[in-house]
Amino acid sequence: MHLPSRPRVATRPVQLAPRPPQLVGRDETVAELRERLLGSDVRPAVVAVHGLGGVGKTSLTLEYAYRLQQEYDLVWQLPAAEPAVLSAAFARLAALMGLRELGADAADPVDQVHAALAARTDPWLLIFDNVPEAEALLPFLPPVGPGHVLVTSRSGRWPRDQGLELPVLDLVSAARLLLSSSGQDDEVAAADVVSELGALPLALEQAAAYMSETGLALSEYLDLLHHQRAELLAQGQAWGYRERVASTWQFAFERLARTSPQAIALLRLLSCYAHEAIPSHLLLSPLERWAPRELFRADVQRRRAYGRIPGPPARLLRDVHPSVLVMMRALPRDTLRINAALTALRRHSLIGPPVDGAVTVHRLVQAVTLDQLSRRVQRRWREVAAVLVEAVLPDDPGQKARWPRYARLLPHIRTVLGPTSPGMDKTARYLGASGDYRTARSLFQEIAAALAAALGPEEGATLTARHELALWTGEAGDPTAARDQYVALLPVYERVLGPRHPHTLTTRHNLAQWTGRAGDPVAARDQYAALIPIRRWVSGPEHPDTLTTQANLAQWTGQAGDAAAARDQYATLLPVRERVLGAGHPATVTTREQLAHWTARARP
Template sequence: MDVVGDVRLPPRPQVPTRPVQLPPRPPRLLGRDEMVAELRARLAGGRSQPCVVAVHGLGGVGKTSLALEYAHRHLHDYQLVWQLPAADPAVLSAAFARLAALLGLRDTVDAADPVDQVHAALAARTEPWLLIFDNAPEADALRPFLPPAGPGHVLITSRSGSWPREQGLELPVLEPEPAVALVLARSGQDDAAAASAVVAELGALPLALEQAAAFMSETGLALGEYLDLLHDQRAGLLAQGQAWGYEERITTTWQLAFRNLAGTSRQAIALLRVLACYSHEAIPYHLLLSPLEGRTARELFAEDVQRQRAYGRLPGSRVRLVREFRPWMSAVAVLQELPRDPLAINTAVGALRGHSLIGQPVEGTVPVHRLVQAVTLDQLAPHEQQRWRDAAAVLLESVLPDDPTRVAAWPRYALLLPHILAALTPISPGMDKTAQYLGASGDYRTARSLFREICEALTAKLGAEHPSTLTARHELARWTGELGDAVAARRQYTELLPIRMGQLGAEHPITLTIRHELARWTGELGDAVAARRQYAELLPVSERVQGPEHPNTLTIRHELARWTGELGDAAAARDMYADLVPIRERVQGPDHPDTLAARANLAQWTGQAGDPAAARDQYAALLPIRERVQGPEHPSALINRHELARWTGELGEAEAARDQYAALLVVRERVSGPEHPDTLTIRHELARWTGELGDAAAARDQYAALLPLRERVQGRDHPDTLMARANLAQWTGQAGDPAAARDHYAALLPIRERVLGPQHPATLITRHELARWTGELGDAVSARDQYAELLIRREHASGADHPDTLTTRHNLAYWTGQAGDAAAARDQCAALLRVRERVLGPEHPDTLITWHNLAYWTGAAGDGVAAREQYAGLLAVRERVLGPEHPDTLTIRHELARWIGELGDPVAARDAYAALLPLRERVSGPEHPDTLTARANLAYWTGQAGDPVAARDQYAALLPIRERVLGPGHPATRTTRGQLAYWRERA
């Protein structure tokens, strides 16, 4: 059955009652009272949907100041007020991540998009909130980030005027009077005429006025003197052909500021230049300058050269090396100009703050307006700009952790991500490491995108078959596959293989690694036969070239065992892993990750081979070792917890499994983020075990909530997304809507055929379930015919003895019986039982299920005595193998009681059900469907035993429970209603 699982979410952590993130209130915002009032009027809308106002206008006109003034004036009207930087989608997503963490939705910075979580939290609030999206590029870019619901207000600032008429509010420049007042107040002077002239020259643009006044205040320059300089500088700019506009006037002001700083703080200028090379928001300047402390610039440069060499980015010839690195080596000089110690850094920051060239430092970070950055670099000649860009890249590369796959390194990568994207080129080692971080942390899509850029850049610089390019192509193929496109991954590895073979030879370790990956993705595409064959062919080559106990050789043995199991021979896979574990322990050590992985797979295939108790125990023994060696929150330790929960459930302890998944979900969300693929898998499993506990409707709803997350995070055609769709269909049917289940599977089948292929196991499972729900809708003949067709496909794809083929035979027998031929169903089950005993073993769970069905159809074919004897024999085996209170054991007791009654002893049947009911209530819960079925049968046989009054009362008590738990239209509820009417007539 195509089922995995999902969950009820645990309570969120306590959230601050009044979250606020706002820069300081603008000091004496002049001339904007009417606009603040207009904002208030525009935002005073209804509470069902957020009211949106987009303040737009010329850059520097004071849009952000207006928004802040409004927010501070009306701060107490909202229960949440938060400003978000909206110019760059990546930075905006990171800001949503911080807000999500504050709201208790996520506890670590992660590459996954938190926008939906914040939207949901805002929609759930009952008190007003205010979001400010600052410096948004335009309406289409911002639309995905706007909250769709909730009693809140959204205030946008943007230069773009392309906003809907009902949302847009254009902000003009200041009127002359408040503009003059602003200049006089900020500069501390009283020459109104000169101030009026400055306002006219600057076009009453608030940012230009503020900057000019700050410069005059810092330098003591008089208004008239400033005006003279302004005239001189403007003439020069106009001579270059620039029109009168925003950048022209601001550029003039900054040129004067640069000239003043040149005589007072050259380190401040140097700091500004290097900050201009990064993203404009929250630049971690203390972190980025930290490599300079205790090391010379030449030492830093030498380390960077080593990084370039390690990543194969250096040209081969010495002449080319010198030619390419001569301009880069000039970055050494600019690195020497930067402040190094904390006192010098803070002094330089203070000087820049004094000229309003940077924002307010916060916890070692500082924002720099993007126009300040642009003008700062524009003051330099092109070759000088490149020197500073190279210096910024060296500093950034120096603070990137070496191993981007370590969970502990992820917060720093998340902090630096916007600056990496702004400052590093695709061929830099840091960009390669960043792509690895994104993939390891679950953002497969961006990892693949970055590696595609890296491949293109390396191809252009070094050639398509340069070793560095081929390594990048290898990674591109890897993350293409992890994103769910196994077809493309296999194709890309297929293209790489002959190139590597031609360069390195057929038996070079890199070539063998590509063969390994090619085999893996062949298997992931559903061709387990080819995957096993490829690994079987690869193994002797690796043994000869690298040695029989080389770690790479052992990895091939590991994969050969896996695909042997995937082909249906779980016992052989188990035995192969049992042989591999002691070799891993001896060669690599008992605590090596590869050894622990082998132990985990041994547990997995032990369970698949029919021993869930041993699988659970092996995972339970492995967990403390992984927690000790790798850490309790390492991905491998969390996967171990996942499997421990799974096999606990397979043992019949569905409630314990659900609780374990619920606890694990909290950890996954904190460590990996709420939208990491592994986190979504835990939600999947939590939903499954919620359903297995009897709440099919809740399982259905949880899959319905999970599906859009899978689609957005992993893509609509990713195998995990299709699995979520399959489970939504499954639990929709289990919740009493077989028609919808059939339709879901019918819609899913062509997608799986297109994405995975018509013979992929998941595609065949979809056909299996489509046939099942066709039968559940009452068309047993069609179900039988579909299973007959599917059996041919199964035998062709997997072989006659594959467990999935045997499952299809099992279901064919069932629907043959349901179509009216109980004798044929009995005979098919008898034939299947012998095969399952031979292939799986006489006590494998699937073998015991076939025995169960044989007994059922024996009785249905008219031989009640034989049915009762078969159930009695099966009960003893079930009790010994699974335990007397396993749900499957209780099901056999249920059937045995039925046939006791059918054979003419209703009193004994009644007593057997009376004994069974408290067991069902204790094991599965009083409202589990199986418990309610036991109550229904107890009522039935009570009536058959001659007590219609008690039967009536028992059905009367059962009916409202089934109506509440299953729904009034569920088939079981309708049956209960009919039985109640029947026994009322006879009471």
């Protein structure tokens, strides 16, 4: 926060902190302030600029005042964090205006100033800097008069017609500010630093000051930021700020710990997730239905069902640290308490405005929140975050109706879930089913490698991940690699599960399919022909898997150049599918269409 300078002698009473050396990327906001003040139907007009600590609220209002001070008969900045300090500032203003002797106590200086401002005919401007709450300002706000009032506050609780939330800088402006303040010209490194610091003006100015003091290049600062973030955020002194990033939200943290422990617990949880919008109500919804130990029990059962844990579930539940359960119990567990916790965080602008049940948390707020905790406690909060994500992920990622939830949770899944988690497996399947084949392939590469290292290369979960990797490798446009992966996988399945196990037969089916798609329809036809008798023996002649294999044999027989044989095979298959599946079943319809296609191709 800027401290007001001593009053300067001038015809027009003016008291302002020094003007910011530069205000990048805020010209439109300065113009919006002017427009809202002039366009207000209420006098005095009030605009409360609120937002995250360090976002540049005071710098913005100061720049407005300096640009437009000639428009006002009086311009005065008042420190408003403490009522006693604000009252003393009013006494100084009253004395300068000739309303009382400095130090006199015959009348309330606030009332004196209000009366004098109401009597003026020319416009005036008051800036109340760092107001803690809207209610705290009410006794000091001039009730009437031809003036304008600007307020800076971290509180997000302002009347809709008064509040103006100041966001962080856009990335281009933030990079320009960093380059200008640091005196450097590495635009690539500047963009990376801006991304890491979330385009927060305080953090950018602090980084520039630190680089100027130490002679570090932007790329060197970025490396330090990656490896010693907590220590670095406590270094460097930004112009015009008393505080640093590491301490600027400390008061809010301490106050919340005293007055709203559920809010500080919620902030720690939210800090474990990604920087994108966090669906807080959705993630906390399991706590309404289940006790913490029940959620962990369900998590253990889920991992066991996915073959992720070989040990007995009872032992794993005993291994859950009691402090993790305590952390989960500290979270709000119903809609009213969740909203109360979010309101408390919003009061300090530690989160963005809730929209559709989701909130945003600035990446540096997340970083500083977690950096205050030991690594052990951080790890346990991340366990809580992971369990809550797993609890709200649908079990059927192939169903289109489930995709919006997966899409909403995707950045948080990637942040808190490891590659061996069931949720990561389901997410990779969702991505493949929804058409993002390349990302599905990439995730299954991670999953297969991690499972091989954790469980062994021939465990069932590892083999399933390898099977999925081959599938999505092919769908991503590399059928040859998919074929080769199935070639390598088939003998492992035959050795581990046996040559007639359903998983082995599915692998043989997919090997034939990708052999054909890799450009060898004759080999695909022969592989399907060899598979059919085994399918009939294992599943029966009219089982859907057997009929699918027959359909694929007919397809690749035709692709291999024998249209007549393909026609005859589809002709044999069609009545069976009509009887087993029904005439209107999609597989039956496809068979009928293929029969017509190959019949036409078989004609001389």
